[in-house]
Amino acid sequence: xxxxxxxxxxxxxxxxxxxxxxxxRTNPNxxxxxxxxxGSLKMDEFIAENPERFFQVGIAEANMMxxxxxxxxxxxxxxxxxxxxxxxxxxxxxxxQSIAYSGKNVKICASHAGITLGEDGATHQILEDIGLxxxxxxxxxxxxxxxxxxxxxxxxxxxxxxxxxxxxxxPKVANFTTExxxxxxxxxxxxxxxxxxxxxxxxxxxxxxxLQAAETLxxxxxxxxxxxxxxxxxxxxxxxxxxxxxxxCIVTAxxxxxxxxxxxxVARTLTAAQPVPQEFVATQDTFGESGxxxxxxxxxxxxxxxxxxxxxxVIERK
Amino acid sequence: xxLLKQALLLFQxxxxxxxxxxxxxxxxxxQVRRDILRMVHKxxxxxxxxxxxxxxxxxxxYQEVMTHDFSxxxxxxxxxxxxLSNGHISPVFYSVLARSGYFPVEELDTFRLLDSRLQxxxxxxxxxxxxxxxxxxxxxxxxxxxxxxxxxKLNHDPQTVYTLMGDxxxxxxxxxxxxxxxxxxxxxxxxxxxxxxGKQIDGSTDEVLNLGxxxxxxxxxxxxxxxxxxxxxxxxxxxxxxxxxxxxxxGKPIAILMQTEMGNGVDFMMHTHAWHGKAPxxxxxxxxxxxxxxTLGDY
Numbered sequence: 001x002x003x004x005x006x007x008x009x010x011x012x013x014x015x016x017x018x019x020x021x022x023x024x025r026t027n028p029n030x031x032x033x034x035x036x037x038x039g040s041l042k043m044d045e046f047i048a049e050n051p052e053r054f055f056q057v058g059i060a061e062a063n064m065m066x067x068x069x070x071x072x073x074x075x076x077x078x079x080x081x082x083x084x085x086x087x088x089x090x091x092x093x094x095x096x097q098s099i100a101y102s103g104k105n106v107k108i109c110a111s112h113a114g115i116t117l118g119e120d121g122a123t124h125q126i127l128e129d130i131g132l133x134x135x136x137x138x139x140x141x142x143x144x145x146x147x148x149x150x151x152x153x154x155x156x157x158x159x160x161x162x163x164x165x166x167x168x169x170x171p172k173v174a175n176f177t178t179e180x181x182x183x184x185x186x187x188x189x190x191x192x193x194x195x196x197x198x199x200x201x202x203x204x205x206x207x208x209x210x211l212q213a214a215e216t217l218x219x220x221x222x223x224x225x226x227x228x229x230x231x232x233x234x235x236x237x238x239x240x241x242x243x244x245x246x247x248x249c250i251v252t253a254x255x256x257x258x259x260x261x262x263x264x265x266v267a268r269t270l271t272a273a274q275p276v277p278q279e280f281v282a283t284q285d286t287f288g289e290s291g292x293x294x295x296x297x298x299x300x301x302x303x304x305x306x307x308x309x310x311x312x313x314v315i316e317r318k
Numbered sequence: 319x320x321l322l323k324q325a326l327l328l329f330q331x332x333x334x335x336x337x338x339x340x341x342x343x344x345x346x347x348x349q350v351r352r353d354i355l356r357m358v359h360k361x362x363x364x365x366x367x368x369x370x371x372x373x374x375x376x377x378x379x380y381q382e383v384m385t386h387d388f389s390x391x392x393x394x395x396x397x398x399x400x401x402l403s404n405g406h407i408s409p410v411f412y413s414v415l416a417r418s419g420y421f422p423v424e425e426l427d428t429f430r431l432l433d434s435r436l437q438x439x440x441x442x443x444x445x446x447x448x449x450x451x452x453x454x455x456x457x458x459x460x461x462x463x464x465x466x467x468x469x470x471k472l473n474h475d476p477q478t479v480y481t482l483m484g485d486x487x488x489x490x491x492x493x494x495x496x497x498x499x500x501x502x503x504x505x506x507x508x509x510x511x512x513x514x515x516g517k518q519i520d521g522s523t524d525e526v527l528n529l530g531x532x533x534x535x536x537x538x539x540x541x542x543x544x545x546x547x548x549x550x551x552x553x554x555x556x557x558x559x560x561x562x563x564x565x566x567x568x569g570k571p572i573a574i575l576m577q578t579e580m581g582n583g584v585d586f587m588m589h590t591h592a593w594h595g596k597a598p599x600x601x602x603x604x605x606x607x608x609x610x611x612x613t614l615g616d617y
Contacts, residue, residue: 031472055468063461063495070465073450074473075393093455094492098462102442102452
């Protein structure tokens with residue numbers, strides 16, 4: 001089993017903050033907007049260095065999306081920052097008409113995605129955002145897995161012409177990807193561990209959980225291939241199909257409802273090309289609740305234990 | 319030279335440096351009315367009422383007020399920009415864009431047809447020159463205009479951003495987020511016109527959801543408010559837009575509250591909300607066109 005070293009727990013939102021600050025220094029067209037959540041989105045460094053390129057819009061997300069669309073017309077590349085809930089569901093029609101349908105080059109950067117937002121509870125824990133965003137024609141959807149990958153993704157999306165939804169989170173989690181070993185490229189899955197018995201495709205916070213699960217499985221003689229799909233749309237179908245050709249079954253893992261998420265995109269790919277048994281590690285069409293991230297991941301079945309169980313189940317179905 | 323081509327050349331030249339006189343502008347308004355009526359009649363759909371009410375405004379803006387380049391670049395650097403928020407009045411927008419040289423007037427004949435660039439509501443998606451944002455779902459245009467105005471400031475571009483929105487549209491909350499933002503952040507290169515025709519789909523704005531005093535509301539929000547009582551008088555529109563322009567750069571965004579008559583220029587379409595989204599039948603078209611004889615040549 002290939003081992004990855006945790007360089008120390010860090011939050012993915014801080015990876016966004018560092019990436020945005022770097023863009024501020026390297027790309028004069030990058031501008032940032034925030035709806036009263038500067039600290040939560042870790043945007044302080046960009047703001048301190050580029051006050052004229054930052055727009056505090058207040059608690060008015062709809063207006064923020066419209067202003068961002070307008071800024072692109074003058075050649076700017078706007079990065080909007082607020083929680084995932086307020087970045088998507090609250091402003092869906094603004095994104096749909098003024099950004100996606102209008103083909104505007106806006107980068108929608110969404111923190112506190114999923115259930116690991118924790119104690120604030122279900123009002124803030126959006127588990128439907130990947131589905132909402134991937135259904136918009138022309139929208140690229142990215143859910144990086146750790147601090148380094150979030151930083152790399154933030155920097156990468158500036159070169160992509162078109163709207164992007166970049167989803168990251170609140171808790172401090174293992175930081176293990178590196179530029180050398182696991183470089184980030186939009187739309188390109190990363191083979192983290194080669195295996196022969198089962199494919200585990202994971203996104204976001206579930207990637208580290210998948211690696212832990214693979215270690216556990218190795219001890220009981222199960223060889224798991226672990227793939228990090230950070231870009232849910234466009235999906236790297238090749239890496240998934242190549243893998244299931246070898247393993248013959250798949251488990252998808254994500255911090256999202258099983259309806260509309262990564263698992264559903266993978267299922268669509270498999271049914272069209274090469275149907276194999278699939279199990280979903282995802283929330284089961286439910287809202288979340290208050291609790292610590294670890295408690296919630298356990299209760300809602302989206303941690304390494306859940307992955308191990310689903311792997312056993314899917315192998316039986318082969 | 320055929321009349322149509324002659325008219326086209328005449329009005330394309332207006333876009334660059336030749337300033338038309340009032341009579342010529344009114345002739346164009348009348349031709350635009352014919353375009354609107356014929357476009358919606360052909361496909362038996364579309365929104366003639368609000369379009370007719372704003373014909374003078376669009377002609378004034380595109381022929382007299384804005385500095386703009388009809389060869390069209392999306393970024394619109396160093397030219398004035400216009401955003402239509404109430405996208406359902408696309409017929410007047412398309413007609414004036416075509417007759418200002420953005421695309422061939424013959425293309426007006428494709429309005430709302432399959433594979434047309436002239437979608438029911440304006441869009442950038444089909445690459446129609448002159449359109450910089452999709453609109454139709456209401457209440458979004460002002461925010462976009464604010465963003466474009468902020469980009470102009472960042473680019474040290476001294477030109478002005480214009481937008482038009484409907485009065486019923488002010489019932490959408492996003493407008494008030496944008497009004498608040500623009501005043502708080504001194505977006506003073508922005509002139510937002512509200513088409514106060516007092517009507518919306520379900521009836522008068524008073525009946526559906528009374529707007530109260532829009533002037534007092536915008537004043538309280540920190541905008542400079544200009545009231546234009548006769549929004550169907552092209553001279554009055556030009557004067558008011560000129561005054562608005564003279565007030566830019568003073569730290570406050572500018573609103574023009576423009577009272578118009580929905581269905582203006584067609585007697586049976588005026589003083590009613592019935593023609594908001596209804597096309598005339600053959601007899602009604604004939605009657606409406608008879609009230610507006612051809613001036614510059616039909617497409």
